[in-house]
Amino acid sequence: MAGRIRNEDIALVRERSPIADVVGEYLQLRNAGGGDLKGLCPFHDEKTPSFNVTPSRGLYWCFGCGEGGDVITFVQKMEHLTFTEAVQRLAARAGVELHYEEGGYAPRRRDGQRARLVEAHRIAAEFYAEQLASDEALIGRRFLAERGFDASHAEHFGVGYAPRGWETLVRHLRGRGFTDQELITAGLAREGRRGPVDRFRGRLVWPIRDMTGDVIGFGARRLYDNDDGPKYLNTPETPLFKKGSVLYGADLAKKEMARRRQAVIVEGYTDVMACHLAGVPTAVATCGTSFGEEHAKLLRRLLMDQPDARAEIIFTFDGDAAGRRAALRAYEQDQRFAAQTFVAVQPDGLDPCELRLKHGDAAVRDLIASRTQLFEFVIRATIERYDVSTNEGRLAALDAAAPVVAGIKDAGLRKMYAASLDRWLGIMDEELVLRRVREQGMRGRAADGRPVRVTGGRPDAGRPAAGGRSGHDLSDPDVRREWELLKFAVQRPAIVGPAFDELPAAAFTAPPHAAVRELIAQVGGVASAGGTDWAVRLREAAPNEQIAGLVTRLAVEPLHFTGETDDRYAAELLARIAERQLTSEIAALKVKLERLNPVEHPEDYARLFGDLVALEQRRRVMRERALGAP
Numbered sequence: 001m002a003g004r005i006r007n008e009d010i011a012l013v014r015e016r017s018p019i020a021d022v023v024g025e026y027l028q029l030r031n032a033g034g035g036d037l038k039g040l041c042p043f044h045d046e047k048t049p050s051f052n053v054t055p056s057r058g059l060y061w062c063f064g065c066g067e068g069g070d071v072i073t074f075v076q077k078m079e080h081l082t083f084t085e086a087v088q089r090l091a092a093r094a095g096v097e098l099h100y101e102e103g104g105y106a107p108r109r110r111d112g113q114r115a116r117l118v119e120a121h122r123i124a125a126e127f128y129a130e131q132l133a134s135d136e137a138l139i140g141r142r143f144l145a146e147r148g149f150d151a152s153h154a155e156h157f158g159v160g161y162a163p164r165g166w167e168t169l170v171r172h173l174r175g176r177g178f179t180d181q182e183l184i185t186a187g188l189a190r191e192g193r194r195g196p197v198d199r200f201r202g203r204l205v206w207p208i209r210d211m212t213g214d215v216i217g218f219g220a221r222r223l224y225d226n227d228d229g230p231k232y233l234n235t236p237e238t239p240l241f242k243k244g245s246v247l248y249g250a251d252l253a254k255k256e257m258a259r260r261r262q263a264v265i266v267e268g269y270t271d272v273m274a275c276h277l278a279g280v281p282t283a284v285a286t287c288g289t290s291f292g293e294e295h296a297k298l299l300r301r302l303l304m305d306q307p308d309a310r311a312e313i314i315f316t317f318d319g320d321a322a323g324r325r326a327a328l329r330a331y332e333q334d335q336r337f338a339a340q341t342f343v344a345v346q347p348d349g350l351d352p353c354e355l356r357l358k359h360g361d362a363a364v365r366d367l368i369a370s371r372t373q374l375f376e377f378v379i380r381a382t383i384e385r386y387d388v389s390t391n392e393g394r395l396a397a398l399d400a401a402a403p404v405v406a407g408i409k410d411a412g413l414r415k416m417y418a419a420s421l422d423r424w425l426g427i428m429d430e431e432l433v434l435r436r437v438r439e440q441g442m443r444g445r446a447a448d449g450r451p452v453r454v455t456g457g458r459p460d461a462g463r464p465a466a467g468g469r470s471g472h473d474l475s476d477p478d479v480r481r482e483w484e485l486l487k488f489a490v491q492r493p494a495i496v497g498p499a500f501d502e503l504p505a506a507a508f509t510a511p512p513h514a515a516v517r518e519l520i521a522q523v524g525g526v527a528s529a530g531g532t533d534w535a536v537r538l539r540e541a542a543p544n545e546q547i548a549g550l551v552t553r554l555a556v557e558p559l560h561f562t563g564e565t566d567d568r569y570a571a572e573l574l575a576r577i578a579e580r581q582l583t584s585e586i587a588a589l590k591v592k593l594e595r596l597n598p599v600e601h602p603e604d605y606a607r608l609f610g611d612l613v614a615l616e617q618r619r620r621v622m623r624e625r626a627l628g629a630p
Contacts, residue, residue, distance in 0.1 A: 052556050
């Protein structure tokens, strides 16, 4: 096994991995002022951004769930990696060669499992792409050409061809140093009668990438009539590939999705290609599964979804019955995120790939532009099953559509769609429709019986605030002053200077604050806080995760000003906390004097009295400083 990665290399990886760039590969970040950035937290479901990134200190913190750390911690948690694996991944991204304290340079074969599997997929993707030019792959090139794709398009999307041989890829990867078990674990091979065989054979293959661009799986399309497998065969669930949380094309679409505040969900790999080439570069597709909750969370992070519903999620489905069922399933996910959600269905049943081939790029763009709101689509799809030319049919359609309308959480929107339902049915009795909708809503709540789960906004009242696990009450003015002073010590140490280092830990009444003060003293005090890695040094020296989390929050949370300049505000905080500490010392000294007989112990009494006078004088100075600050 490789030894521990050298500290110098870890520091270099951090330096060459700007946290804003790395986090930005997973979610959309926007300016939060003061050089900070914010976005929707990837670690919990929220509608209002509470995830802050502070590039100047290389740290992030979520004020909603309390997750925080540096760029290495972020990659660890997002990709479920060990510390070493996260460093190795970032090192590969930044082009940093790692060295180890035991055994020198560690070659790639010593990397963690994830790195090995990613490398196997990279080599497999290159192999498949090269095979697309072979004589055997003519059938695959014809398939692409018949759908309007040429060699440059295939290269852009990484499309390749899997040869029909049983062990073609297996032998190739064995020759690159991979074990049979690694190939099976990666999903690139499966167990055969005489050992592992290629999972994909005689098919066109599309590499599926994660948000950072690493290939983590493949989707493969059947080409030969005697292939008795499914039309599309995808990589199975592996340590890399979780189909319920992966969107094909997201790595290519994420920048345009963030810029346009739009995501277009299509059904297949060729549909993604067609949309991108037709001028809809926000298209993505699910990978062998229907659109689900994890997909919705991923889109929300990429779009940085806001309550004002400016972002658009547009689902495209085939115009047949299966497509309508897919739209109904998507409806179940709609209210999980605050974007306006639409459906775009081509009346003649053509999917985006077929539409582009038959009518050109403009027709694809027109399809997306002609979108219908998802609520309207689902309601209309429901009532279309009934004959609304008769009273009986209209009433049956009303009873079928009423639960859909009743399920709309926004009361105003619910009422508006009830009015639309009345108009679409031609009942012309809005009160009747509203009453039926209310009855369905009451039935739904009675059947559920569970309390409504509120998403987004501020944390539940009974839930500890971010950082509240530490037990300090920031509503207490004295505790709040301690917190603000510690933020200065972590963010602007030069401003508090030697005066802060003179404060003992006992000056901080909240135990977590005292622990942070002790931590600062242990690493040499604010006087040693040179460079931009001060907060990182504090995190690394923290005795436990709780204190490390507090340091992270202190480093990321904006400083609180009430009109004064930062240096005067810091001076006021220092003076008030020092005055409070001196008051405590004076009270303890007075107790000692009261218990001491000046006749029996004149020297001790005189010494203590002198100390009291000195403390009183120091307290008076601190009080004047505190009051003197405007």
